[in-house]
Amino acid sequence: MEASITLKKVGKLVGDKTILASLTFGVERGSLVAIIGDNEAGKSMLLKVISGIEYQEFGHVFINGLDSQKRRLEVLSSIGFVPHEIDLDPWLTLEENIRFMGMMYGIDIEMLNTRMIQLARDLHIIPYLKSMVQDISPGIVKKGMILRALIHDPDILIMDEPTAFMDAESYRHTWDLLLRLRGEKTILYVSQSLKEVEEAHDRILVLEDGRIALDGSLDKLLGSTFEFHQFQIEFEELSDDLFKQLSKLPKVKNPSRIGHSIHFYGRERNVFFEVLNAATAAIMKDVSVKKLGLQDLMDAKFAKDGIH
Amino acid sequence: MTTVSFMVMLPLLLHIGITMVMKNIVVQSIDQVPYDVWVFPGIILLIASVSTFSLIYRDLFDLRIHKKSFIPITLAPYGKTHLVIGFLVTSIIESLVYVIVAMGVLTVLLPEPLNWSAYFIVPLFTLLYTFLLGNLIITFSVLTDRISTYLSITISMFLFILFATGVLVEFDFYPKTIGTLLSYFPLSMILSDLRGILFFNRVEWGPIMIPVATALGWTWLNGYMLKRKLKQ
Numbered sequence: 001m002e003a004s005i006t007l008k009k010v011g012k013l014v015g016d017k018t019i020l021a022s023l024t025f026g027v028e029r030g031s032l033v034a035i036i037g038d039n040e041a042g043k044s045m046l047l048k049v050i051s052g053i054e055y056q057e058f059g060h061v062f063i064n065g066l067d068s069q070k071r072r073l074e075v076l077s078s079i080g081f082v083p084h085e086i087d088l089d090p091w092l093t094l095e096e097n098i099r100f101m102g103m104m105y106g107i108d109i110e111m112l113n114t115r116m117i118q119l120a121r122d123l124h125i126i127p128y129l130k131s132m133v134q135d136i137s138p139g140i141v142k143k144g145m146i147l148r149a150l151i152h153d154p155d156i157l158i159m160d161e162p163t164a165f166m167d168a169e170s171y172r173h174t175w176d177l178l179l180r181l182r183g184e185k186t187i188l189y190v191s192q193s194l195k196e197v198e199e200a201h202d203r204i205l206v207l208e209d210g211r212i213a214l215d216g217s218l219d220k221l222l223g224s225t226f227e228f229h230q231f232q233i234e235f236e237e238l239s240d241d242l243f244k245q246l247s248k249l250p251k252v253k254n255p256s257r258i259g260h261s262i263h264f265y266g267r268e269r270n271v272f273f274e275v276l277n278a279a280t281a282a283i284m285k286d287v288s289v290k291k292l293g294l295q296d297l298m299d300a301k302f303a304k305d306g307i308h
Numbered sequence: 309m310t311t312v313s314f315m316v317m318l319p320l321l322l323h324i325g326i327t328m329v330m331k332n333i334v335v336q337s338i339d340q341v342p343y344d345v346w347v348f349p350g351i352i353l354l355i356a357s358v359s360t361f362s363l364i365y366r367d368l369f370d371l372r373i374h375k376k377s378f379i380p381i382t383l384a385p386y387g388k389t390h391l392v393i394g395f396l397v398t399s400i401i402e403s404l405v406y407v408i409v410a411m412g413v414l415t416v417l418l419p420e421p422l423n424w425s426a427y428f429i430v431p432l433f434t435l436l437y438t439f440l441l442g443n444l445i446i447t448f449s450v451l452t453d454r455i456s457t458y459l460s461i462t463i464s465m466f467l468f469i470l471f472a473t474g475v476l477v478e479f480d481f482y483p484k485t486i487g488t489l490l491s492y493f494p495l496s497m498i499l500s501d502l503r504g505i506l507f508f509n510r511v512e513w514g515p516i517m518i519p520v521a522t523a524l525g526w527t528w529l530n531g532y533m534l535k536r537k538l539k540q
Contacts, residue, residue: 052383053383055539087379088377101381119349
C-alpha cells in the first residue's frame with residue numbers, strides 16, 4: 001500500500017534533551033495508527049513534528065510524498081490536527097470557531113456549511129453550535145475540535161488524546177465517526193487509554209524515550225506473549241518456603257508475591273493446576289486467571305525484558 | 309461597556325483630559341493654529357494607537373499566550389508573512405472604524421470646522437500610522453512570552469507615543485537635540501506630515517515614504533521572527 005506519512009531518521013531536540021531519536025517508519029494511506037508510551041516518551045512531539053507544528057532538527061518527514069519542510073504550504077492542506085488541550089477561542093461560538101478555520105482554508109461557504117452540519121450531526125453537537133465555547137463542557141468542545149480539524153477535508157487526521165474529557169456517549173459518537181473515516185483518511189492518534197487503543201487500531205506504535213520500542217497490530221505485539229496467562233492465587237498464609245517451592249516449578253514464569261498472594265505467568269492454563277497440586281496443604285482464599293493484554297505489554301517488565 | 313460606547317467615550321475623554329486642559333497652556337501652535345485644532349490629528353492618531361494596541365493583543369498575543377486557536381491558524385496553508393499581513397489588515401480596518409467615529413465626535417467639539425478633505429486625508433494617514441505601529445506591536449507580541457512584560461512594554465510605548473512623537477506639543481518645545489532626534493522617529497514623521505497637509509497644504513514625500521518603507525521591511529521581519537518563534 002502507498003505511504004501517507006513517511007519519517008526518515010527524524011530527530012528532535014529540546015535544549016540538550018533528545019525527544020525523538022532517529023525515527024524511521026511509514027504509515028499506510030487510510031490506516032488507523034495508535035501511538036502509546038509512557039509520559040515523556042515523545043508521543044505528542046512526534047504528532048507535532050508530523051503535523052508541522054514544530055520542525056525536526058534532523059531527518060525528513062514526507063506527507064503524501066512531499067517533504068513537509070520544503071513543500072510546507074502544500075502539505076498543510078492535507079493535515080487536520082487536534083491538540084490535547086482545548087484551544088478554541090472561548091469568546092466565539094463553536095460555529096464561529098469552526099467557520100473561521102474553514103475560511104482560513106479557503107473553503108466555499110456553502111460547502112463549509114454542508115460539511116459542518118453533517119459532521120456536527122455525526123458528532124451530536126448540533127445544539128451546541130451557537131453556544132459560546134466558554135459555556136460548553138470540555139468533552140463537547142473536544143468534539144468541536146475534531147470537527148474543526150475535519151472541516152477542510154484533510155487526507156490525514158492527527159489527534160492527541162481525541163476522546164479526552166468525553167463521557168461514554170461522546171466517546172462512542174466520536175469513534176463511530178472516526179472508524180467510518182478509516183480507509184478514507186489516514187488517522188494517527190495518541191492515547192493514554194489502552195482500552196481505547198485496543199478497540200481502535202490497525203497498528204500500534206509503542207514509543208519509549210523517543211524511539212519505537214514496538215510496532216505492529218495488537219496480535220503481533222502480543223505475539224511473543226499472547227500464549228501466556230497471568231495467574232494470581234491468594235492464600236490465607238503464604239510462607240516463604242511455599243513461595244519458593246511454587247516459584248521453582250518449571251512452568252511458573254516471573255513469580256512475585258504481594259502479601260499472601262503469589263503472582264505469576266504461565267504458557268498454558270494447566271500450569272495453574274500444577275501449582276494448585278503443589279499447594280494442597282495451604283488454604284486458598286481467591287484465584288484469578290486472565291489472558292494478557294496491552295496493559296501487560298506496557299508493563300515495563302514485558303516491554304523491556306519479556307517473560308523468562 | 310460595549311465597543312460602540314467605548315468608541316464614542318474615548319475621544320470625549322481625550323478631549324476633556326488633553327485638549328481642554330492643554331489649550332489653556334498652549335493657546336496656539338508656533339504657526340498660529342489654534343491648539344484644539346492643531347492637536348486634533350494627534351488625538352486621532354492616539355485613538356488609532358489605543359485601538360491598535362488592543363486589537364493586536366486580542367488577535368495575536370492573547371491567542372498565542374493562552375493557546376486559543378493560534379496553532380491551528382499557523383497550520384493553515386499560509387506563509388508567516390502572510391499571517392502577519394492578516395493581523396495588520398484586521399487591526400488597520402478596525403482602527404479606521406475607531407478613527408472615523410472619533411472624527412465624528414471631535415468635529416462637533418472643534419471651534420472651527422476642518423476642511424472636508426481632512427476627512428479623507430486623516431484616515432489615509434491613520435492607515436499608514438497603524439501599518440507602522442501595528443508592526444511594532446506585533447514584534448512585542450511575538451518576542452514576549454509573559455503578559456506582565458508585554459503590558460510593561462506596551463504601556464511604556466504608549467507613553468512614549470503620547471509624550472515624544474509630537475502629539476501634545478511641537479518639537480520646538482523640546483531641547484533642540486532631543487526634539488530633532490524625536491522628529492526623525494517614523495511615527496512622528498507621519499503625524500508631522502499630516503499636520504503639514506491639513507494646516508499648510510504642504511506635502512513632503514520623504515516623511516511618507518520612509519515610514520512606508522520601514523513598515524514593509526518590518527512586516528517581512530515580523531514574519532521571519534514569527535517563524536523562528538514557532539519553530540515551524
